[in-house]
Amino acid sequence: xxxxxxxxxxxxxxxxxxxxxxxxxxxxxxxxxxxxxxxxxxxxxxxxxxxxxxxxxxxxxxxxxxxxxxxxxxxxxxxxxxxxxxxxxxxxxxxxxxxxxxxxxxxxxxxxxxxxxxxxx
Amino acid sequence: xxxxxxxxxxxxxxxxxxxxxxxxxxxxxxxxxxxxxxxxxxxxxxxxxxxxxxxxxxxxxxxxxxxxxxxxxxxxxxxxxxxxxxxxxxxxxxxxxxxxxxxxxxxxxxxxxxxxxxxxxxxxxxxxxxxxxxxxxxxxxxxxxxxxxxxxxxxxxxxxxxxxxxxxxxxxxxxxxxxxxxxxxxxxxxxxxxxxxxxxxxxxxxxxxxxxxxxxxxxxxxxxxxx
Numbered sequence: 001x002x003x004x005x006x007x008x009x010x011x012x013x014x015x016x017x018x019x020x021x022x023x024x025x026x027x028x029x030x031x032x033x034x035x036x037x038x039x040x041x042x043x044x045x046x047x048x049x050x051x052x053x054x055x056x057x058x059x060x061x062x063x064x065x066x067x068x069x070x071x072x073x074x075x076x077x078x079x080x081x082x083x084x085x086x087x088x089x090x091x092x093x094x095x096x097x098x099x100x101x102x103x104x105x106x107x108x109x110x111x112x113x114x115x116x117x118x119x120x121x
Numbered sequence: 122x123x124x125x126x127x128x129x130x131x132x133x134x135x136x137x138x139x140x141x142x143x144x145x146x147x148x149x150x151x152x153x154x155x156x157x158x159x160x161x162x163x164x165x166x167x168x169x170x171x172x173x174x175x176x177x178x179x180x181x182x183x184x185x186x187x188x189x190x191x192x193x194x195x196x197x198x199x200x201x202x203x204x205x206x207x208x209x210x211x212x213x214x215x216x217x218x219x220x221x222x223x224x225x226x227x228x229x230x231x232x233x234x235x236x237x238x239x240x241x242x243x244x245x246x247x248x249x250x251x252x253x254x255x256x257x258x259x260x261x262x263x264x265x266x267x268x269x270x271x272x273x274x275x276x277x278x279x280x281x282x283x284x285x286x287x288x289x290x291x292x293x294x295x296x297x298x299x300x301x302x303x304x305x306x307x308x309x310x311x312x313x314x315x316x317x318x319x320x321x322x323x324x325x326x327x328x329x330x331x332x333x334x335x336x337x338x339x340x341x342x343x344x345x346x347x348x
Contacts, residue, residue: 099223
């Protein structure tokens with residue numbers, strides 16, 4: 001019953017988020033709305049972590065598995081994928097590298113500046 | 122025969138089995154390239170092709186699994202909530218890092234799509250590929266992209282990121298676990314986050330945090346791109 005309630009809580013939040021998504025005048029994915037919603041509920045203590053812990057642990061621990069059917073869906077687009085395979089791979093490799101480097105280096109810069117300011121004050 | 126495969130149980134059972142095999146191989150080899158998700162997807166695709174099972178039949182069960190993507194994304198709120206002290210303490214690096222990362226990601230993709238002269242639909246499909254599937258598909262669809270391409274690009278990016286993460290950490294000498302986690306999460310979303318969790322608790326938490334924040338930033342920036 002405990003897990004059943006937790007599923008109920010999380011799925012309710014997801015459903016409400018889909019309603020909010022349909023009401024918003026701009027494209028904002030429902031999953032992000034549900035994430036923000038859940039965070040607000042937790043921060044305002046409306047929802048306690050105990051209310052959803054087991055279910056959430058299950059979902060988070062198996063995150064990669066939930067992507068499987070979506071990835072298998074690629075087989076439906078074999079021809080198009082073959083045609084664009086090289087640019088697709090190049091774009092993925094280069095942008096992943098650049099994004100990692102940009103994030104890591106900008107954070108390092110921020111941490112360095114914060115450190116220096118602390119010393120000056 | 123084909124109606125047997127059209128049962129939702131088939132798709133779910135096959136997926137779990139394939140993923141279980143993937144996890145076993147990963148544990149045995151300990152090689153980053155043996156990503157459980159990648160192995161499982163190749164296994165399922167090969168099986169479906171060999172036995173001529175249509176994707177739609179598999180997807181009876183597959184769509185059930187898909188259903189959990191959104192709740193799983195929602196639960197990322199918990200990893201943020203658990204690390205709220207860490208976020209309060211590091212809000213500046215988180216916001217700056219994720220913003221710079223997301224902008225560089227989308228900017229570099231846009232530029233390379235122009236270089237390869239890819240059409241608008243493909244560009245829109247690739248643009249949000251650094252964020253988690255459910256967010257990326259939403260963004261791609263809103264901009265006229267092909268969801269399946271987005272999923273492929275998101276998965277390739279995630280796997281790439283999780284494979285490359287330990288090397289990139291060494292290459293850029295990222296000693297700070299906060300910076301490492303944020304960089305992994307920003308460039309390779311949930312798949313990267315699962316790798317970050319293996320590297321360390323702080324890395325995992327920051328990675329989860331980063332994929333949430335970067336997802337939000339990407340959605341917002343994508344709004345401006347349409348205007």
